[in-house]
Amino acid sequence: MDEITRRAFEGQYMDERDFDLQLMKKCKELVKEYDIKFNPNEIITTDDSMADDVFEAGMKLFLDLGFYCQTTRKCIKFDEWELKYELKNLPEGIIIGEGKDAVVMNIRRVEDSKPPIIHSGPTGTLCSEGDIYVKTLRSYAQERIIDSIGAGTLATIDGFKIRKGTPQEFRAARALARWARQAIIEAGRPGMHINDIAVVSPEAKICALDPYNGIRKTDGLIVAQMVELKTSLSHLSLVEHLMSYGCFIGNLMTPILGGYAGGPEGTAIVTVAEHLAGVICYNANYHYLSLTNVKNLNGTDRRGLWTISIVGQALSRNTKIMSVFDCYCAAGPGTEILLREAAAGGVAATVSGLHLMGCGSCGGKLMDHATGLEARLLKEVGVASVKMKRREVNDFLNKWLPTYEEWLDIAKAPKGKTFQELYDLGSVKPKREWMEIYEKIKRELIDFGILI
Amino acid sequence: MSESIFNELAQCVIDGNEEKARIIAKRIIEMGLDPLKAINDGLMKGMRQVGEDFSNLKIYLPEVMMAAEAMKAALSILEPKILEKKIMEERRKVVIGTVQGDIHDIGKNIVALLLKANGFEVYDLGRDVPIDEFIKRAEEVKADIIAASTLLSTSMPYMEDLIKMLEERGLRDKYIVMVGGGPVTREWAKSIGADGYGEDGDEAVRVAKELLKVRGK
Known part of the structure; x- marks a missing residue:
């Protein structure tokens, strides 16, 4: 970290606007x-050489531009040999969680027969605090097929609105970790991997580290990048502390499809670069590919799925990077559309060498719009599609996408219902109406050849 | 004749062709055509199309930025002529920023860009902007609109605080307050007493124009 900090201070100065323009120009050229x-x-894509080209272009972009430090306004740059050295020394796999609930997360290749791991939870979704929050997380943890849970964002703590950088944010960090632990204990999986607690300030995140009642060394926390290819000294300081604490580090990137990098092609290139930045600057053990459509905030349309697939293929053909597709959907729980989006995302990611995360819904705009059932389907689809070839997946997607793609406009997408409306709060089981929708989509998927 | 050259100018904006936009603008002046009409029927028409195409994801941010550059190039030639004739309408002013606690700014940048391209005078305060800074700047530049954006739910309360602070200081009626960003919804915007909300940049521009019209500004 000392060398990275040194470069953050001594690197090339660039105004942030110029960095954005450079990135835009370079992506276009590449x-x-x-x-x-x-x-x-x-x-x-079934074109391996195009996947390799995306990797090479992403590497070129990262080496040319570097990782922008918003605090010092300097570009943290690396030589090719330094990056290649880090990539070469990545492990083949890691064990996340502990005891009987630990799982092995391995690197996956294109058309790999190993099933993906799923990191689940109300990703990017505003949640109610307290008992409802614990039950929401339990709805994921109790699904035996799910490997890890993460956090939603709290709107309040003890009834107090949480503002970034306030005492309440620090308190929320501890509560989120405590409640996640409570949820996995109640689900009978006390050693299950907890992959994050969602507070914004890097300083507040540190409050969640607690071997007894919070984030343990077998758990993880996310360190975010800013759009595109940017970091700050606060984020690097969080990395420093997490490394010395010894828990896992997840590199979160939210590349904007339609943003500075342009369309799917440029976005794929910058996404590869953001993985590389996560390897060398964040010492990340796994990476969250949270592709965000500039308008609809999802990643499940044709452009989004093409982008995550080619990035997955580029990385798994050329590195040992473990990337997790954060399946962000336009629709909400309790709707067929959300499950259709999840199914498409699950199949596309699995065949492309990615792991899974999800599901996000409604652009994260609606409170408590997250349940364990959609994550169950996401993982089931991932497991069922491991033997599929890319051509078969294309055939499936070309028939499956027309069943939902007209609903992906964020203004039009069905919003569905809240966790409280879709689950029995006593037993924490999905209510009949939600189960019937799930069963219907499951039957349809079986008819389409996805044998879940 | 004038219609076809204005259409050509609109096309330069759509294509993001800065150099050609400058040449056409010069030709318009040489031909003695009304520069204000060239802006409205040429540049603005092109920019409306660009905004619509971006909203429908037919084009992406780099194309919007190129279109804005083409528009700027043509404006640099047309505007001085309008000023000479003293028929330049006073531009509406917007103070915009990402609210306190949030360092994300791509959404705010897109809205600022589209507002500028649609003829607004935009004062971009950047990101992580304390709420009193919005008010201070709005007072300084005599703004018409204060626009606040955030991607973080933990920064949304600051938008509410902004409106409350305007009320406390007796300034609420002076400004149109618009909010937007990832977790912000139309319903939430209404609940905190904001005047307008934009689901995306295109809607933000439309709403800003409508609100100004309603307020008779």
Whole structure:
């Protein structure tokens, strides 16, 4: 970290706006140079050389521009040999969680027969505090097929609105970790991996580290990047502390499809670069690919799925990076559309060498719009599709996407219902109406050849 | 004749062709055509199309930025002529920023860009902006609109605080307050007493124009 901090202070000065413009220009040039083309009818590219080109272009982008430090306004740059050295020394797999609930998270390759791991939870969703929060997390933890739970964002703590950088945010960090632990204990899985607690300030996150009643060394915390390819000294300081504490580090990136990097092709390139930044600057053990459509905030349309697939293929063909597709959906729980989006995301990610995370819903705008059932389906689809080839997945997606893609406009997407409306709060089991929708989609998937 | 050259100017904006936009603008002046009409029927028309295409994801942010550059190039030629004729309408002013606690700014940047391209004078305060800074700047520049954005739910309360502070200081009626950003919803915007909300940049521009019209500004 000392060398990275040194470069954050002594690197090349650049105004942030110039960095954005440089990134925009370079992405455009690289797309042209490598002739990378999005094909809406081949969502999962079968062109290995294009996947390799995306990797090479992403590496070039990262080495040329570096990782921008917003605090010092300097570019943290690396030589090619330094990056290659770090990539070479990545492990083949890790064990997350502890005791009987520990799972092995391995690198996955394109068309890999090993099933993906699922990191679940109300990702990016505003949640009610207290008992409802514990039950929401329990709805994920009690699904035997789910490997890890993470956090939603609390709106209040003890009835007090949480503002970033306030005492309440620090208190919320401790409560989130405590409640996550309570949820996995209640689900009978006390050693299950907890992958994050969602508070914004890096300083507040540290409050969650507690070997007895919080984040343990077998758990993890996310360190975020800012859009695109940016960090800050606060985030690097969080990395420093997490490394010395010894828990896992998740590199969270939210590349914007349609943003500075342009369309799917440029976004794929910058996403590869953001993984590389996570390896070398964040010492990340796994990476969250949270692709965000500039308008609809999801990643489950043709452009989004093409992008995550080619990034997954690029990384798994060229590195040992473990990337997790954060399946962010436009629709909400209690709707068929959300499950259709999750199914598409699960199949596309699995065949492309990615792991799974999810599901996010409604652009994170609606409170308590997250349940364990959609995560169950996401993982089931992932497990069922491990034997599929890319061509088969394309055939499936070309038939499956028309069943939901007209509903992906964020203003049009069905919002569904809250956890409290969809689950029995006594038994923490999905109510009949939600189960019937799930069963219907499951039957349809079986008819489409996804044998879940 | 004038219609076809204005259309050509609109196309330069759509194509993001800065150089051609400058040439066409010069030709418009040489031909003695009304520069204000060139802005309204050429540049603004092109920019409306760009905003719509971006909203429908037919194009992406780099194309919008190029279109804005083309528009800026043409404006640099047309505007001085309007000023000479003293027929330049006073531009509406917007103070915009990402609220306190939030360092994300791509959404705010898109809205600022589209507002600028649609003829607003935009004062971009950047990100992590304390609420009193919005008010201070709005007072300084005599703004019409205060626009606040955030991607974080933990920064949303600061938007509410902004409106409360305007009320406390007796300034609420002076400004149109608009809010937006990832977790912000139309319903929430209404509940805190904001005047307007934009689901995306295109809607933000539309709403800003409508609100100004309603207020007779």
